[in-house]
Amino acid sequence: MSQHSVRVRFAPSPTGPLHLGGMRTALYNYLFAKKHGGTFILRIEDTDRKRFVENSESYILETLKWCHIEPDEGVGYGGPYSPYSQSKRYHIYRMYINKLLKKGYAYYAFDTDQDLDKKRKEYNNYGLTFSYNSRIRMNLNNSLTMTEKELHDKLRSCSYVIRFKIEPGKKLKMHDIIRGNIIIDTDHLDDKILLKSDGVATYHLAHTIDDHLMKITHVIRGEEWLPSTSLHILLYRALGWTPPHFAHLPLILNKNGKGKISKRNTNSLNYPIYPIQWKIPKTQIIIPGYRELGYLPEAFVNMLALLGWNPGVEREILSLQELINLFSLEKIKKSGVYFDIQKANWFNKKHLNKEKIFSFLFEEIKKRSISCKKDYLCKVIHLTIDRIHFIHEIWEHSFYFFIYPSSYEANFFNKICHENTISQLENAKILLYNMNQFTSVHLRLLFQKTKNKHKIMQLFRLALVGVLKGIDIFIILEMLGKEESIQRIEKLIYKIKEKI
CATH class of the missing domain: 1.10.8 (Helicase, Ruva Protein; domain 3)
Structure with missing residues (x-):
């Protein structure tokens, strides 16, 4: 692979925040580009205006910035292939759809939603699945069954979509870097819509044209796009272009085994799925992300990179530069990977600085x-x-x-509120007061010999910390020093006397 030839794109739709799966797709594209001295592009695929959610675009940009995986060109960054938003490229798609129509690779279809629903019901009644394909298209309402005059009249009076015309009886060979060779029988493909009735290009058409015009060499995306890849390859061929290399990433699954992680199940999960917080535009409800919960970006990226990819080294704690150096598409797993929040916490602990x-x-x-x-x-x-x-x-x-405890662990405090405790603390206080070398080593030796050693240690901990938790009590005593330690013990004595 020549050093400066790689061009990859991350192409999210602005339909809400990025979740873990989308973020990992961006990361793998970035790592692959940087590994090969290539270019990482951000394209916004916003042709579906009905699903558009405000602030999604700025959220995507902020997330990439937080993770330190910023694009080399694209939306918000500019570059030689502007515009990088598909909603500003309609004129380009129209030009290529006309080419496909002229060459006979596409056709006009005038079937209404009601017509198609009726067909589906008919097929269902026979226990079959309706598919708009080569076997049935000549019996439907489209330009393949019309004279030129009929078509001309229809185009003036009716709304239509433009479909891709699949050639039946072919065995389509395709190669996926992660999954290997795949053979598709074109008899199983349907004639997908390329241009919707509102004149907007579908994902299939728009991304194929954009990937070619933007000189994308590798398409690295989620496995949900694997079934559509055969159509995309056929589109490339129909336009006389060479397809890029494809790599389809495995799904990220819930640890409890209930399907893949997605935006739809945010509420049922006990861990965050967004990198940074998302404010729902309609309700203004804030859903915190990894950033707000205290995860470090380098820990988040390290965790995400190893979710489905094996770097082939013993270590798991890797910097962004190390991830780049080690990255390889061939080492990505084929099957889905489970997300584990405990592991994410472990990564964060290891990255603490x-x-x-x-x-x-x-x-x-x-x-x-x-x-x-x-x-x-x-x-x-x-x-x-x-x-x-x-x-x-x-x-x-x-x-x-740094500060006195503001309260004492209630259960234990109530248990020790009697005269006996006061005399134990007074005696211990005298021992501390008479010590010349107030170090953890000497303190340990001194109290090794005392009666009720365990109880005294608990009382010290309560006096100094307020709860029965914390590091080695002798080290705490040494750190606080003689004067401060005695003052805290005196305060506990006072509080016990008050209670009695």
């Missing part, structure tokens, strides 16, 4: 007007980083290094 956590924690203590040394902050992060999956979780796991 101490510098970013430092900035976040620094802001948190600044908000509370707490001052502390950089070394202390770094030490706190080092002690607590293994306990978190997201940057925003750092405060709940480290607050006790």
